[in-house]
Amino acid sequence: MTAAATPTAPATATRTVPATAAATPFAARLADAAARHAARPYLIFEGRAVTYAETARHVAAAAGLLADQGVAPGDRIMVLLGNVPSCLYTIFGAWLLGAPAVPVNPEQTAREISYLLEHAAPRLVVTGAAHADRHAATLGAAGIAVAHVADEPPAGGLPADRSRTPPAAATGPATTAAGSATAALIIYTSGSSGRPKGVVLTQGNVLANAASVAQWYSFSPADRLLTVLPLSFINPIIISSLAPLLAGASTALSREFGPFGLARFWQLVDEHDVNILSAVPTIYGGLLRLDSPRGREAGRKVRLALCGGAAPAPGLVRAFGERYGCPPADNYGLTETTCWATMSPPDPARRRPGSAGIAVDCEARVIDDRGHPLPPGARGEVVIRGANVTPGYWRDPGLTAERLGDGWLHTGDVGSMDSDGFVYIHGRRDDMVIRRGVNIYPREVDDVLLEHPQVAEARTIGVPSELDGQELVSYVTVQDAAAVSAQDLMNHCRSRLSHPRWPREVRIVDRLPTTPSGKVATRLLREGLPHD
Numbered sequence: 001m002t003a004a005a006t007p008t009a010p011a012t013a014t015r016t017v018p019a020t021a022a023a024t025p026f027a028a029r030l031a032d033a034a035a036r037h038a039a040r041p042y043l044i045f046e047g048r049a050v051t052y053a054e055t056a057r058h059v060a061a062a063a064g065l066l067a068d069q070g071v072a073p074g075d076r077i078m079v080l081l082g083n084v085p086s087c088l089y090t091i092f093g094a095w096l097l098g099a100p101a102v103p104v105n106p107e108q109t110a111r112e113i114s115y116l117l118e119h120a121a122p123r124l125v126v127t128g129a130a131h132a133d134r135h136a137a138t139l140g141a142a143g144i145a146v147a148h149v150a151d152e153p154p155a156g157g158l159p160a161d162r163s164r165t166p167p168a169a170a171t172g173p174a175t176t177a178a179g180s181a182t183a184a185l186i187i188y189t190s191g192s193s194g195r196p197k198g199v200v201l202t203q204g205n206v207l208a209n210a211a212s213v214a215q216w217y218s219f220s221p222a223d224r225l226l227t228v229l230p231l232s233f234i235n236p237i238i239i240s241s242l243a244p245l246l247a248g249a250s251t252a253l254s255r256e257f258g259p260f261g262l263a264r265f266w267q268l269v270d271e272h273d274v275n276i277l278s279a280v281p282t283i284y285g286g287l288l289r290l291d292s293p294r295g296r297e298a299g300r301k302v303r304l305a306l307c308g309g310a311a312p313a314p315g316l317v318r319a320f321g322e323r324y325g326c327p328p329a330d331n332y333g334l335t336e337t338t339c340w341a342t343m344s345p346p347d348p349a350r351r352r353p354g355s356a357g358i359a360v361d362c363e364a365r366v367i368d369d370r371g372h373p374l375p376p377g378a379r380g381e382v383v384i385r386g387a388n389v390t391p392g393y394w395r396d397p398g399l400t401a402e403r404l405g406d407g408w409l410h411t412g413d414v415g416s417m418d419s420d421g422f423v424y425i426h427g428r429r430d431d432m433v434i435r436r437g438v439n440i441y442p443r444e445v446d447d448v449l450l451e452h453p454q455v456a457e458a459r460t461i462g463v464p465s466e467l468d469g470q471e472l473v474s475y476v477t478v479q480d481a482a483a484v485s486a487q488d489l490m491n492h493c494r495s496r497l498s499h500p501r502w503p504r505e506v507r508i509v510d511r512l513p514t515t516p517s518g519k520v521a522t523r524l525l526r527e528g529l530p531h532d
Helices: 019-023 026-036 052-068 085-096 110-120 129-142 203-216 234-247 258-271 281-290 293-299 314-324 397-404 442-449 486-494 522-527
Strands: 041-045 048-051 077-080 101-103 124-128 145-149 183-188 198-202 224-227 250-253 276-279 304-307 329-332 362-367 380-386 409-417 423-428 433-435 438-440 455-465 469-478 505-508
Touching: 026 052, 026 085, 026 203, 026 234, 041 052, 041 085, 048 052, 052 085, 052 145, 077 085, 077 110, 085 101, 085 124, 085 183, 110 129, 110 183, 124 129, 129 145, 183 203, 183 234, 198 203, 203 234, 224 234, 224 258, 224 276, 234 250, 234 276, 258 281, 258 293, 281 304, 281 314, 281 455, 293 314, 362 409, 397 409, 423 442, 433 455, 433 469, 438 442, 442 455, 442 469, 442 486, 455 522, 469 486, 486 505
Parallel strands: 041 250, 077 101, 077 124, 101 183, 124 145, 224 250, 276 304, 304 329, 469 505
Antiparallel strands: 041 048, 183 198, 362 380, 380 409, 409 423, 433 438, 455 469
C-alpha cells in the first residue's frame, strides 16, 4: 500500500445515502463506500489521510487478524484501545465477521475492566502498546486471548506483517451472511444505578441510525467531522465515524477528547477544515469559557454544531452561536436507541429553545404511569420504538423484559411533546426529588440558574434531609467569579422559582466533575457532599 496522502479539503459532491442502508449488512455498505469514494479521504489522523479504499483494506486486514485468532460470528471482541485508527478498524473488522465489538475505555480501572471481562466473556481482547502494560495483570488473570496492534498501521495495514489484500474470511460466507439482526456492538452504559449494563446493538440498528443522521443533516463528501469523544461510546462511533462513511464524508480523529483537549480544539477544526462538530454540553461550555480568537474565525466555517449526551441550556446555545457562529443543535437519545432518536432541525431558525427536536425514522410518545399516551404539553415518561432501538441487554433478560416488553423502549426520562411533535426532556425519573411533598426535577432549577448571564454550567442534586425529606444543592461554574456570588444566584432562583424549588445552597466550583464521555458525574457530586 502506498503511503497516506497529505490531508486536503474534500471537494464538493452530491450526497448519496440509499434508503435501504438499514437493511444492508455493514460489509456491503463498506464495499459500496470504497467503490464510490475510493481515492477520497475518510480518516484524518495526526496529519495523515487514509482514503476510503485504504480504509476498506485496513478493515479487511483487521477482520483477518480476528479470524486468525479463531473469532467466529457471534463471538465478542473487546476493543481496549483509545482514539486511534486501529480502534475503528478493529470494530469495523469485527462487523465484517458478524462478531460484536465491545469497545472499552482503556482509562478505566482494573476493577471496572475485570467486571466487563467477566460479564461480556469476550473471545478475544484487542489492545495496543499504550495500554498493554497497564492492563497486563488484569487481562492475564482473566485467561482470555489478547491480540496486540499498533495504534496506526504503518502506511495502513493491521498489523504490519499482514497481507494488505482482504482475506477470504472478510469476503466469504461469514461476511455476506451477517444480516441486520446480527449483533454489532455491546456498549456498556455508565451504570448510574448498579453495575454497568451491556446494551446490544445490531448491524441493523447502527446502519439505520447512522443513515438517519446522515440524511437528516445532509452529510455529503463536502463534509468533515471531528472525533473528540472517546470511541468507547456510541456517539462517536455513529455520528462521527459511521454516518460520514455512509455519506462519503470524512472524519478527523483526535487522541485528545473531552474537556482536557479543549485547548487544541479550534486548532484541529481549523487545520483539518472541519465543518461539522459533534460534542456534549460540557465541551461546548468549556469552549465558551475559553473565548478563543481562533475559534471565532474557525467557527464561522462550521455549518453544523451537533450536541448530544445531555441537553444544552438555551443560554449556552445562544451564547455559543453568538460568539462562534454555530449554535449547537440539541439531539436526544440513549445507547438503547443506538444514538439519537430525536433531532433538531438543521436550520437554527426552525429549532425550538429547550427542545431536542422531533423523532426521526422512529416513533416517540410521552405516556403516563399506566402506559396511556399523554396530550401535548403534559409530562410523562418518554418511550421510543423503531429500527434504531436495541433488541435487549446482554445477559439480562429481566431488564430486557422490563424496558422493552411491550415493544416500546421505556427510557426512564421525563419529557413532554408539543403539538408539532417537538420533544422536551425535563429530567430522569430516578432524579426526581420529593421535598415537602412536592415532586421536583433538578433540571428545573438548573434551567433557571443557566438563565443567569454569569453561569456557565449548573447541576442540582437531591440530598437527604431529616426535616424536609430531601433538599436541593446546586453546583455551578461561572464566567467570572468576581462578578457573582452564591447569594446572588440564590436570589436569582428565589425570584423565579416557587419556594419548594429553592436550592438550600449554591456552590460555585472551578469545574464540574465529568465522566469519560464528557457528561457531568452527578455521583461524584453526591459522594463529596455532607448530608443532614
